[in-house]
Amino acid sequence: MRPLATGGLALLLFFGLSPGTAGAAPAGADKTVPSCSDCHDQAKAFVSNAHARGKTSQGEVPNKVCTPCHGDGTLHIDAGGDREKIMKPVGRCGAETCLDCHDQTKGCKSGHSSKHANSEAVNCLTCHSIHSSELKAPNLLARKQLDLCGSCHASQAALFRNKPYGHRIGRGGMECSTCHEPHQSTNAGCEITRQTRTGEIVCVSCHAEKKGPFVFPHGAGSVGNCMTCHEPHASNNAHRLKRATVYQLCMECHSPITGGTLGSQPPSFHNLLTARYQNCTTCHTAIHGSNRSPQLVR
Numbered sequence: 001m002r003p004l005a006t007g008g009l010a011l012l013l014f015f016g017l018s019p020g021t022a023g024a025a026p027a028g029a030d031k032t033v034p035s036c037s038d039c040h041d042q043a044k045a046f047v048s049n050a051h052a053r054g055k056t057s058q059g060e061v062p063n064k065v066c067t068p069c070h071g072d073g074t075l076h077i078d079a080g081g082d083r084e085k086i087m088k089p090v091g092r093c094g095a096e097t098c099l100d101c102h103d104q105t106k107g108c109k110s111g112h113s114s115k116h117a118n119s120e121a122v123n124c125l126t127c128h129s130i131h132s133s134e135l136k137a138p139n140l141l142a143r144k145q146l147d148l149c150g151s152c153h154a155s156q157a158a159l160f161r162n163k164p165y166g167h168r169i170g171r172g173g174m175e176c177s178t179c180h181e182p183h184q185s186t187n188a189g190c191e192i193t194r195q196t197r198t199g200e201i202v203c204v205s206c207h208a209e210k211k212g213p214f215v216f217p218h219g220a221g222s223v224g225n226c227m228t229c230h231e232p233h234a235s236n237n238a239h240r241l242k243r244a245t246v247y248q249l250c251m252e253c254h255s256p257i258t259g260g261t262l263g264s265q266p267p268s269f270h271n272l273l274t275a276r277y278q279n280c281t282t283c284h285t286a287i288h289g290s291n292r293s294p295q296l297v298r
């Protein structure tokens with residue numbers, strides 16, 4: 001017997017059979033019981049959809065796979081496919097259906113308090129497509145992330161596309177969602193980026209050697225985080241630095257002219273007029289911190 005007994009029952013009624021025969025329908029009658037897949041290609045393609053996992057057998061997609069999102073399709077089928085008689089989850093209201101099963105309000109993830117929480121402009125269905133997702137993008141995304149996120153955050157996406165020094169997005173490794181949790185809650189304590197399991201900035205999940213702990217950390221915590229000196233996305237400057245040259249960057253805090261603004265002054269043997277001394281990191285190689293040299297020279 002095919003699943004979705006109600007659908008079968010309704011059809012038998014439709015063809016004027018007595019309901020009493022439904023339970024004992026002859027084997028041949030099974031084929032005439034319409035399933036969503038009889039009329040909709042969506043169903044055939046659904047075998048590989050995460051939403052059909054464990055619910056299909058031998059390539060058949062039973063109607064019960066469709067009903068959580070489309071509701072019971074009996075009336076629709078009875079009417080030979082009347083589109084007024086089936087639910088199509090679109091827009092903010094449609095996206096509420098998704099939360100029936102994916103109410104991921106836990107830690108810094110939320111379907112309710114996120115900047116991307118369901119609104120008419122941004123909702124689950126802006127980013128996800130159940131039936132026509134981008135094949136090369138996992139998680140049923142409607143488009144690849146650089147295009148998807150870039151459709152609203154054009155300036156950030158443009159940085160990755162146009163700047164010479166940037167993290168590589170969409171080439172098999174990093175995506176926007178590597179650093180940003182798209183369902184990130186706006187609750188207090190939840191940052192704009194993901195954090196490591198121990199609550200550290202996302203960067204150190206890949207650049208662990210930059211975080212220490214060091215015996216002589218640069219600035220002993222008063223320098224701020226990676227973004228004091230680096231652009232997270234992309235930059236015109238080598239090493240994604242915030243300033244065109246290393247010299248300019250260092251002098252913002254170590255200028256002998258403004259005098260002890262934040263960092264110490266370079267000792268007087270530094271002839272800052274010469275190119276040799278302007279390339280600070282040729283000597284101060286351990287710029288992120290050192291275990292051996294308080295002057296960060298090794």
Ligand code: HEC
Nearest residue numbers: 036040042043046051061065066069088089125129130131
């Ligand atoms: C996880 C939720 C979900 C499941 C399960 C689901 N659908 Fe859909 N379906 C949607 C959404 C959302 C839309 C609205 C169009 C869109 O956003 O792509 C839709 C649209 C449709 C459409 C209209 C086509 C269109 O492009 O507007 C058909 C037909 C359809 N689904 C059939 C099915 C069938 C058949 C099944 C079962 C095999 C099924 N759906 C399972 C969510 C689902």
Ligand code: HEC
Nearest residue numbers: 034035036038039063066070073077080081083086087088
């Ligand atoms: C007898 C054929 C038939 C069966 C069986 C059938 N449908 Fe349809 N369905 C149609 C037709 C025809 C349309 C209208 C298509 C159009 O107008 O473009 C339609 C439209 C839809 C739509 C789009 C509604 C909209 O507002 O655009 C959805 C969603 C849908 N069907 C889901 C289902 C689901 C889920 C099932 C199984 C429970 C199902 N259908 C079973 C024929 C069928």
Ligand code: HEC
Nearest residue numbers: 050051053068069089097098100101124128130138139140
């Ligand atoms: C009936 C419950 C249910 C509903 C309703 C539902 N989902 Fe799912 N969804 C699931 C299950 C179960 C999985 C598979 C989880 C797994 O395998 O770990 C899943 C997986 C996913 C995935 C991951 C896909 C992948 O390839 O790994 C996305 C994205 C998703 N759902 C989005 C949606 C969206 C968007 C909606 C609303 C249109 C929705 N879901 C509605 C139950 C549901």
Ligand code: HEC
Nearest residue numbers: 095098099102111116118122123124126127128139177182
């Ligand atoms: C701004 C775009 C965007 C919106 C809006 C969005 N998602 Fe996602 N979703 C993503 C991206 C990107 C991923 C992949 C995340 C990753 O790489 O870890 C994802 C992954 C998922 C997953 C699978 C992995 C996981 O985190 O569990 C589910 C389920 C999911 N989304 C459901 C939803 C639901 C439900 C909604 C609506 C409340 C929603 N999403 C709204 C972009 C979005």
Ligand code: HEC
Nearest residue numbers: 115116121122126145148149151152153176177180182192
């Ligand atoms: C449909 C439009 C839309 C799409 C697509 C979209 N976003 Fe957003 N995003 C928004 C809106 C609106 C806000 C809230 C803006 C604000 O508060 O400044 C936001 C906020 C953000 C923020 C927080 C910004 C801040 O200043 O606090 C980040 C980070 C972000 N989005 C990343 C992403 C990523 C990553 C993706 C792709 C997975 C994505 N967005 C896709 C519309 C979108």
Ligand code: HEC
Nearest residue numbers: 146149150153156157160167174175176179192193227232
């Ligand atoms: C390598 C990690 C990383 C990647 C990849 C990344 N971001 Fe960001 N993003 C950040 C950090 C860190 C900030 C916070 C910047 C700050 O504090 O100055 C940020 C800030 C933002 C903001 C807030 C406004 C701003 O520019 O400061 C938006 C919007 C945003 N990112 C969108 C995106 C989009 C869209 C993508 C993919 C095209 C993306 N991000 C990829 C790390 C990343």
Ligand code: HEC
Nearest residue numbers: 166167168174178202203205206226230231232238239240
């Ligand atoms: C998923 C791993 C990953 C994360 C997370 C990550 N990076 Fe990277 N980063 C890389 C890889 C791989 C490269 C080298 C390839 C390239 O240039 O894209 C790189 C390159 C860099 C470079 C330039 C190296 C050079 O010699 O020019 C800087 C600076 C940098 N990352 C800083 C950051 C900052 C700051 C963050 C956090 C906002 C961050 N990274 C997050 C993987 C990551």
Ligand code: HEC
Nearest residue numbers: 203204207210211218223225226228229230239246281287
């Ligand atoms: C005080 C400024 C400053 C801070 C803070 C800083 N960096 Fe750097 N970083 C630099 C400079 C300057 C360079 C270039 C070194 C050179 O010229 O050889 C650099 C180079 C890099 C490089 C590429 C070269 C290499 O050694 O691999 C990566 C990756 C990097 N930084 C990641 C990070 C991460 C991750 C953080 C946060 C944990 C961080 N940086 C914090 C100044 C800083």
Ligand code: HEC
Nearest residue numbers: 218219222223228249250253262263264280284294295296
């Ligand atoms: C955001 C400000 C800031 C930037 C930018 C910065 N530093 Fe520092 N740096 C500090 C602070 C604060 C200390 C600790 C100063 C102190 O203890 O007096 C420090 C310490 C040092 C020390 C260790 C010697 C000491 O006095 O403890 C050296 C060497 C150094 N910085 C070199 C550099 C170089 C080279 C650059 C450029 C690549 C740079 N700094 C960029 C703030 C900065």
Ligand code: HEC
Nearest residue numbers: 247250254264265266267270276277278279280283295297
């Ligand atoms: C030719 C190598 C060299 C270059 C280039 C260089 N330094 Fe140094 N710097 C040193 C050495 C060696 C020391 C340690 C001196 C000592 O042991 O007292 C030092 C010490 C320092 C100190 C620590 C002062 C203190 O009070 O302990 C600062 C700050 C500093 N340098 C900043 C800079 C800045 C900023 C630049 C780039 C404009 C720079 N250095 C370029 C070799 C260099």
